[in-house]
Amino acid sequence: MKIKTKAITIEDVVRLSGVSRGTVSRVINDHPHVSEEKRKKVKEAIEQLDYMPNVSAQRLRNIKTKTIAVIVSSISNPFFGLLLEELEKDVIKLGYQLLLCNTRNSKKKEIDFLRLLITNQVDGIILASMANYWENIKEFVNYGPIVCCNQFDPKVEVPSIGLDHEEAAYIGTKHFIDNGHEKIAFCGGISQFNISVGRKQGYEKALKESGLKINKDWIFDNVYGTAGGIEVFNNVANMRVRPTAVFSGGDEIAVGFIKAALDSGWKVPQDISVMGFDNQPIGTFVSPELTTIQQPIEQMGKITIQKMIESINNIQSMRSEEIILKANLIERNSVKTI
Amino acid sequence: MKIKTKAITIEDVVRLSGVSRGTVSRVINDHPHVSEEKRKKVKEAIEQLDYMPNVSAQRLRNIKTKTIAVIVSSISNPFFGLLLEELEKDVIKLGYQLLLCNTRNSKKKEIDFLRLLITNQVDGIILASMANYWENIKEFVNYGPIVCCNQFDPKVEVPSIGLDHEEAAYIGTKHFIDNGHEKIAFCGGISQFNISVGRKQGYEKALKESGLKINKDWIFDNVYGTAGGIEVFNNVANMRVRPTAVFSGGDEIAVGFIKAALDSGWKVPQDISVMGFDNQPIGTFVSPELTTIQQPIEQMGKITIQKMIESINNIQSMRSEEIILKANLIERNSVKTI
DNA sequence: TTTTAAATTGGGAACGTTCACACTTCCACG
């Protein structure tokens, strides 16, 4: 390969255009108080030299990095994939870059990533998953904007954008009830902070509202992945009084449940109805297609970025603020309807 | 929030430790020629002040960013999710960061991202997907290391790590043949550069080797996603002479095909065998579970990072080099065996 | 015309590092 040539700097532009460094800088940054004539000259010189400002120097001078870090627990989790896709799209439009921070739920890694804020390597951090308790993170708020996305912790002292999990579970459970189901089971998904708690409340609320009894045997906690769904099915299959419907805390759980049911010769939704959560692509790949709850990921991404930019531009605005989004019911074929 | 306090700089360490700036810098960078006594003093001061070097200043001085960009066409594509997970893991270990570049197959965006190299914003770029032809990208090689991962283009003049798609398709097709299948269909997947071409060659090679005729009607090109799989099934269902096995260029295609088959009352694999590609999680969520070809993503990530680091450290080593990995057959239940 | 304000322009200083160089000290060796 060719030897990397010495970079073109602002001084080269100065020489070619015949104006001063200050003026060139003003042109680059679209500042006022530059005559049209010189502005044109500078632009031509920049064009001709294919000059691009050195970002490191700009960062050093400005203390702005035009970079935002996103902390997720696992990039390969499809939910985060979709969320990242959304965040990236919005962030790029505004001239920012996205730094990928994958924690695998390591508390230490999360802290290391948060330190990016202290060292001025990023302008802000989006916490899309949280491995530590807020107590252990809160100090970082002093070093730059943090926005939470996808989860709530009532203690959090920054803007949080997330789903109303209680309402989501309520809608789902209500959908069962409206279609004549009275014996409804609930899988809590992994009890990540208070997401599960909220969902269970929504589930119970819907039951109570319709005068249905809550049966502890039908509530499963810490169910995770397809394996978890299969396990739940095995439990259900062995019950004397079985539920006719299962609200599950994730599409994988639902798919696992359905798979186990079909494998045991059951018919879905005739013998048992199942509802997923998250509206992941898998839901349409299976038969019957999964009725599920959809998170408004696009909206979540948009608002997160908006709040982040606001926080970056006006450090005052970094206050506790919960933005709660509504879930959507996606009706497909895994729920027996009237 | 508290007002962001003025950052602690090397000068603060100088004052507290009572040595010179140069010595502090030497301690920070683990350079020799520092007495144990002063080294200790400096370390204590750093500890006490919780000092962290300003990365922007280091970058400006060093022209090293300790950041690597990864260009992918879509983060939400599960394959890239897995690959990113792997890349991130290895990169972090070496003290680098990962900048996420999502192109959505936009040629312009890809070019914009490649420009990060020119502006010294990253030390290197991993091209995990390629929206442009190599001709239009090659100039960027002059500005820093580029490594290709996940695809080959014979013209590419940098290290490339990828799957031997020809062999992968050969293995898959052979598996059908070894289990008594003689009428085997092929879905090419999206014809992304020469991936599809290689696969088709492997498919044809296996057939020829066993003296089987190639039937053009059974070769489907540009099939994509579950919808594509369904479409292929509809085609197959209407044939007078139907294949008994389908090799598909992606798990989604395979799942779509199976779904359509089951919906039409077919039995899989009794009535028709199906093989996927990529070994995505979906494959285990469906019934029958999908027999598929697995890409060695972990290995691919590891080697990619290794080549990238080599290229960064020794700019000479940036030459054309193809590293071809072997695929794995994952046997599950979607292929009728003898 | 004179005064005043605004627009335009140039150049020094600063951002926080690391590097190159110069200087001192120390020790080994003849």
Place this chain on the structure above:
DNA sequence: CGTGGAAGTGTGAACGTTCCCAATTTAAAA
């Protein structure tokens, strides 16, 4: 006891910007 070289240390310069301030020009108001 002088000499050479290595180890240890401090300081000025440089990396490439942007900001601030002062100087100059221009335009508007009186």
